[in-house]
Amino acid sequence: MSKTFTPANVSTHKDASNGMYIIIDENVYDVTGFIDEHPDGSKILKRVAGKDASKKFWNYHNEGVLKKYSERLRIGSVGEKAKL
Numbered sequence: 001m002s003k004t005f006t007p008a009n010v011s012t013h014k015d016a017s018n019g020m021y022i023i024i025d026e027n028v029y030d031v032t033g034f035i036d037e038h039p040d041g042s043k044i045l046k047r048v049a050g051k052d053a054s055k056k057f058w059n060y061h062n063e064g065v066l067k068k069y070s071e072r073l074r075i076g077s078v079g080e081k082a083k084l
């Protein structure tokens with residue numbers, strides 16, 4: 001299932017109480033259940049929860065990482081209007 005989120009909506013998902021979402025390019029990922037598995041640790045991911053992390057993501061990963069994890073973590077995309 002794919003939803004459309006506004007950046008403002010994603011920004012409310014910044015800690016465990018409401019789930020942790022991050023934006024990479026035009027997509028939204030729910031990393032709540034992934035944070036403790038992240039190979040470089042949870043801290044760095046918690047710091048960008050609720051935000052657009054595209055620049056940082058592409059500093060450290062390649063397309064293959066997104067391909068591998070998209071099916072599990074992608075929950076939708078960023079659009080002008082939230083269709084929740």
Ligand code: HEM
Nearest residue numbers: 029038039040044045048053056057060061062065069073
């Ligand atoms: C959907 C989100 C993310 C996924 C699925 C993910 C996955 C991974 C994986 C699989 C690795 C191991 C190295 C590799 O296979 O390339 C890794 C390393 C790393 N990740 Fe992430 N990551 C995510 C988001 C982020 C974000 C937002 C940041 C920074 C704010 C970050 C920072 C790092 C760093 C610094 C490393 C270590 C790179 C290195 O050793 O060269 N990651 N991540």
